[in-house]
Amino acid sequence: MLKKVLGSAVVALALACSPAMAKQNYEWTFQSSDQPGIFMFQMAENYSKWMQEMTDGQVKISVASTGSVVQYNETLDSVSAGILQGEFTDPSYFAGHDPAFGLIGNTVGAFGHPSEALKFINYGGGKEIFQKLYDKYNVHLIGVVITGVEAFVSSKPLNGVADLKGLKMRAPEGMVQKVFAAAGAAPVNLPGSEVYTSLEKGVIDAADYTLFSVNHKQGMHKIGKYPVFPGFHSMPLQVVTINKDIWDGLPKSIQTMMETGVWRLATEVFFQYEMQDLEAAAKARAEGIQISDWSLEERAKFRNIARGQWESVTKQSPIAKEYAEALVKFMKSQGLM
Secondary structure, three states: OHHHHHHHHHHHHHHHHOHHHOOOOEEEEEEEOOOOOOHHHHHHHHHHHHHHHHOOOOEEEEEEOOOOOOOHHHHHHHHHHOOOOEEEEOHHHHOOOOHHHHHHHOOOOOOOOHHHHHHHHHHOOHHHHHHHHHHOOOEEEEEEEEOOOOOEEEOOOOOOHHHHOOOEEEOOOOHHHHHHHHOOOEEEOOOHHHHHHHHHHOOOOEEEOOOHHHHHHOOHHHOOOOOEOOOOOOOOEEEEEEEHHHHHOOOHHHHHHHHHHHHHHHHHHHHHHHHHHHHHHHHHHHOOOOOEOOOHHHHHHHHHHHHHHHHHHHOOOHHHHHHHHHHHHHHHHOOOO
16 A cells, blocks of 8 residues: 555656646747837836746746837737737837727827826726737737826917917827817927927927926926926827737736736836926926916817817727727716816
């Protein structure tokens, strides 16, 4: 009897130590849409480090910089085909595949704070609809990161939608320009390198540019002394995705850790950008800069104008339509529309 028990124990130990029972290791390359040294690239590298720590070395992600494997606008197809295993990127780059990518990547006028976007995406149905879009390309959406609401630089006081009428302003082509034109402004397309001199010379009165802290660091508020902060118009997002075949073959425990890692990534990006912006805003006020914070009523007015432009995209894409309808339902439930 003892020999039988010992024999069974030896067999069990041999099975446990066999290669078939050993934990599988994964080594992947995820390409970022940023260059090394950029904050979001550093955060992608942090995600890679967290995954290695959380999985006890099972998952190793090499973060490639933009253009190092494929061009920035080719990562979706490359992840789909398995050339890249994943990506950290702005989904708006793929609007040529489906207009829904552009609408979801930056739903102009929708959000006044990153928390609003994260609530809708994670708890209001946004992520599930977004995944329907990725399903068409054999890609799994692990999660979404909000890079922060962009502020608005202005050399004229702007306290609401009425003040946008006739405003000469810089705005990138596409939906941003269309929304501001619908609000009565006179948007023009200028490269970022010309924003400061154009404001200084009076070619434009205002600009959609970037985050408040970046604007302040670049001296924009020396000539645009009436910024709007927090912003009301543009809040780009980034996604973390992986090839769907790879995702479907992963143990549930690793899937959960990867999703949890993106949630940490989103939280850290949100908090760090917000801290930088609030610190810059405090300095700006001390320097005599007059910061305007639009009321909820004015933000809702602008959002309703923007909604008309969202609907123009929904005519081109069933998923864009589903996303916009879910977003409007969420906004109304939160008293934001």
